[in-house]
Amino acid sequence: MEKIAVWGFSWVPPFAQGLVRDLRVRWALEEAGLAYESRWIGLEERNSDAYRHKHPFGLVPVLESSDGTLIESGAIVYAIAEQCETLMPVGLRAEALTWMFAALNTVEPPVWNLFVLDVLHQGEEWAKLRRAGAVDEVKARLAALSECLDGRDYLLDRFTAADILMTTALRFIRHTDLVAGFPRLEAYVKRCEARPAFQAALRNQATGYARNAPIAA
Amino acid sequence: MEKIAVWGFSWVPPFAQGLVRDLRVRWALEEAGLAYESRWIGLEERNSDAYRHKHPFGLVPVLESSDGTLIESGAIVYAIAEQCETLMPVGLRAEALTWMFAALNTVEPPVWNLFVLDVLHQGEEWAKLRRAGAVDEVKARLAALSECLDGRDYLLDRFTAADILMTTALRFIRHTDLVAGFPRLEAYVKRCEARPAFQAALRNQATGYARNAPIAA
Incomplete structure (x- = not known):
């Protein structure tokens, strides 16, 4: 798994921050010591044809890598864990x-x-x-x-x-x-x-929200 | 996987018949051509210490075999599928x-x-x-x-x-x-x-309910 990108929502209201399921994927990647980039999809754009092509249900997370595209937090975490003794010994x-x-x-x-x-x-x-x-x-x-x-x-x-x-x-x-x-x-x-891997994942997700936050009226 | 036994509820009301999740496991076993026996747990007995020892949440299905005990329909179906090209090619x-x-x-x-x-x-x-x-x-x-x-x-x-x-x-x-x-x-x-495997699984589950049905007042 190389050149990893994780898709999350570009911004969610405070009540949902730290709960969106891309957090799971970020956490697993941090535990595995795998570098990744973040990609953000707006709540409105997630039902676009372009995004539905990545995720048929218009949800997050999506993981893109040299191995292809994966959806479903459970399946993505399992795929990462298969490559990492820390996460899942054989x-x-x-x-x-x-x-x-x-x-x-x-x-x-x-x-x-x-x-x-x-x-x-x-x-x-x-x-x-x-x-x-x-x-x-x-x-x-x-x-x-x-x-x-x-x-x-x-x-x-x-x-x-x-x-x-x-x-x-x-x-x-x-x-x-x-x-x-x-x-x-x-x-x-x-x-x-x-x-530390959880804390890093949480920071990573929060950084995206802070950068993409709507401008207050 | 040998000497397989599948646990389901001994009887459920008609609205739930054909829906209880041991059906998934029976179906997978039928597709895989693996012989199995049925074990039944009453809705009242499922919270007993003895049964909680098999399934910590007091649910079904449980699969017992020479390989040990498994819970969670998703995990059990995956374990069966790993051994069967029909269900999951490598x-x-x-x-x-x-x-x-x-x-x-x-x-x-x-x-x-x-x-x-x-x-x-x-x-x-x-x-x-x-x-x-x-x-x-x-x-x-x-x-x-x-x-x-x-x-x-x-x-x-x-x-x-x-x-x-x-x-x-x-x-x-x-x-x-x-x-x-x-x-x-x-x-x-x-x-x-x-x-045919689905039909066989459904019959199998229904046979148990028929045998264990409460006597009508």
């Missing part, structure tokens, strides 16, 4: 992939659902009526995840690509104190976020 | 994994959301208020997916494991006419569902 591939799917298909759905309610549809009547049930679903999932982390610092015996997806999934409810309700889980997220 | 692995994540992390979320509204929370006030917006989100995703299938019978140049995950994700809105609104997509689902 002997742990099946286990890492299991936890990558668990992060995106078992933990993220209820967590994302609460983000949608609280942030994207804040104040709407249906969101108010639905909230208590949605919170219960999140708590049940977090409780099970917290059990999995009993006696261990990461999802597997060491940090892997799965922790990138799990940590970034849990960040969708950073506006709540739900993760803090499970001290083991809160410590896990802090441990992952303290990694 | 040269198409990265592409297949991309579409597996697209099925579970880009298409399934809005589709599942509508299933939750219409089926699991049918008649509730919040579900009524939310429905129009949720339908719009599904339509946007289906429209993009339909474009991807322009001029092709499957997500990649031939049938792969990704089609198993995409077809079963789209089945969550079988109670609506939304897929039928995109003739190319409807034909795709019918094409995949017509495969």
Whole structure:
């Protein structure tokens, strides 16, 4: 993988900054020590034919490299991790992939659902009526995840690509104190976020937003 | 992979029959020509310590084999596909994994959301208020997916494991006419569902439900 470029949104409102899924790809690349450039697509331009040619759903991230074009944060992180012992030792591939799917298909759905309610549809009547049930679903999932982390610092015996997806999934409810309700889980997220590669990825994404921010009226 | 056993729920109400995610694993095993046995866990027993030991989130599917225990339908289908050219030719692995994540992390979320509204929370006030917006989100995703299938019978140049995950994700809105609104997509689902392996998987799951059905009052 050479001449890597990562596509993200050129700017998003503060409530979404640090949550957009290209963060996962930047984090994986930083862990792997792979150099990359950033490309930015505007929220309005993402449905253009030109961009849809890169990403059929008009989403981010897209990773372009000498090996071709990849979409889907899970698949891109896996592709990077395949080339990097730090992210996914060969002997742990099946286990890492299991936890990558668990992060995106078992933990993220209820967590994302609460983000949608609280942030994207804040104040709407249906969101108010639905909230208590949605919170219960999140708590049940977090409780099970917290059990999995009993006696261990990461999802597997060491940090892997799965922790990138799990940590970034849990960040969708950073506006709540739900993760803090499970001290083991809160410590896990802090441990992952303290990694220099995460901090570099976050800075990288934020730098783009700062440069591309709309001029205040 | 030898001595394979697949865990599913022993019985679910008719609205969920043919939708539970162990169907994906059965389908993949049938395509791969791998023999397997069924194990059933009751909806009430799934939170027992014994079952949580197999699946920390108390969900299905679980696949047990001579190689160990696996969870997460996406990861299990990938593990089966790795051993089977029919499901995932070596040269198409990265592409297949991309579409597996697209099925579970880009298409399934809005589709599942509508299933939750219409089926699991049918008649509730919040579900009524939310429905129009949720339908719009599904339509946007289906429209993009339909474009991807322009001029092709499957997500990649031939049938792969990704089609198993995409077809079963789209089945969550079988109670609506939304897929039928995109003739190319409807034909795709019918094409995949017509495969003998899918039919065998469906029969297999239904046989368990019939045997374990609660005695009517």
